Amino acid sequence: MALQLFKIETVEVASPVASVTFSSIPQGYTDLMLKVSARNVSGIYVFDYLNIAFNGSSADYTLRTLEGDGSSPFTATRSLYTVNLSARISGASATNNIFCNTEIYIPQYRSSNYKSISGDYGVETNATTTYLGLIAGLWSQTAAITSLTFSTSVSSIGPNSTFTLYGIL
Amino acid sequence: MAITSLKSGISTRSGMAGNTLIYPGSYESIASTNGSVGGATFTSIPQTYTHLQLRIITKSIGAGTDYYNYRFNADATSGNYRTHSLVGNGTSASANTNPTGNTSAFIPHTIPGTNATNVFSGIIIDILDYTNTNKYTTIRSLGGYDANGSGEAVLASGVWLSTSAVTSIAIGGYNTDLSYTGNASYSLYGIA
Numbered sequence: 535m536a537l538q539l540f541k542i543e544t545v546e547v548a549s550p551v552a553s554v555t556f557s558s559i560p561q562g563y564t565d566l567m568l569k570v571s572a573r574n575v576s577g578i579y580v581f582d583y584l585n586i587a588f589n590g591s592s593a594d595y596t597l598r599t600l601e602g603d604g605s606s607p608f609t610a611t612r613s614l615y616t617v618n619l620s621a622r623i624s625g626a627s628a629t630n631n632i633f634c635n636t637e638i639y640i641p642q643y644r645s646s647n648y649k650s651i652s653g654d655y656g657v658e659t660n661a662t663t664t665y666l667g668l669i670a671g672l673w674s675q676t677a678a679i680t681s682l683t684f685s686t687s688v689s690s691i692g693p694n695s696t697f698t699l700y701g702i703l
Numbered sequence: 704m705a706i707t708s709l710k711s712g713i714s715t716r717s718g719m720a721g722n723t724l725i726y727p728g729s730y731e732s733i734a735s736t737n738g739s740v741g742g743a744t745f746t747s748i749p750q751t752y753t754h755l756q757l758r759i760i761t762k763s764i765g766a767g768t769d770y771y772n773y774r775f776n777a778d779a780t781s782g783n784y785r786t787h788s789l790v791g792n793g794t795s796a797s798a799n800t801n802p803t804g805n806t807s808a809f810i811p812h813t814i815p816g817t818n819a820t821n822v823f824s825g826i827i828i829d830i831l832d833y834t835n836t837n838k839y840t841t842i843r844s845l846g847g848y849d850a851n852g853s854g855e856a857v858l859a860s861g862v863w864l865s866t867s868a869v870t871s872i873a874i875g876g877y878n879t880d881l882s883y884t885g886n887a888s889y890s891l892y893g894i895a
Contacts, residue, residue: 538728569831602789602858604799605800607791633831634841656861660864693837694835698753700729
């Protein structure tokens, strides 16, 4: 059977914004998927955190990661940082014109179980050190996901960043 | 009455009374091939999608292992590509970057050779915003293989340091040609 993937909405950032929100997410799909091509506008790093929050909530998030930085692999948990989930976004110090390549998968977003997510990302730059990795996260709440908000931990999301939300049947 | 897409061959029900209305999906097959000597090249890529995705299953025609190699728009400019990878082989993990100066980037996914009988590598490559001329083109790939005693699982990212829209993609082997017979398959999809 062909992959039943449906675009719900694309947001393209025209000028720097603090956050991007998908609200009133249709409740007729089985899973959600996001593809993100974005970078922030200031800061001193090649990368930044791409924060993800559900339904405006700032509690009950946990996350673990497997990442590489061009030289070494490492794994970590962010159980002490529970205000959101996070992948990575290209930072202002990344090579000009490079935007992250990130995918987030949210299965069973309408269920009454806690919500698990998975994701993978590459934050390229024309140098040895940069980040790519995998994440597995949990939002320990049972509400159906009706909105998604992306932000960065430093600075704002820059122009030409795109966020595309898909529904999967 | 069923409607069959000429492009994808997928049949869906129509919106006639009595049928559930089914909207066209956002994931479409652009082209698929069993490849030719050297791998596969997709040209005249439609500029109407938001993203592209490649799904490949293949192996090297050489005896030993090799890597995927890719090139956009036939650009062979030295230093115009860069890749990074995160690799696990069942014993240890590593993170790497490719040397600068490659005329075409290698995707550091190891692919098996003919000494691994009947073993193929699978890989999915996502290319985002491929028509956006404000961005360098980035890829993200996930794949690997197991040859019953060896193998790797790999996440890789790459960048083509050009703002040109992607109109063609060539996929081959880094050291030797890729397989073009048997179960090798190279498929390009457009994502709305």
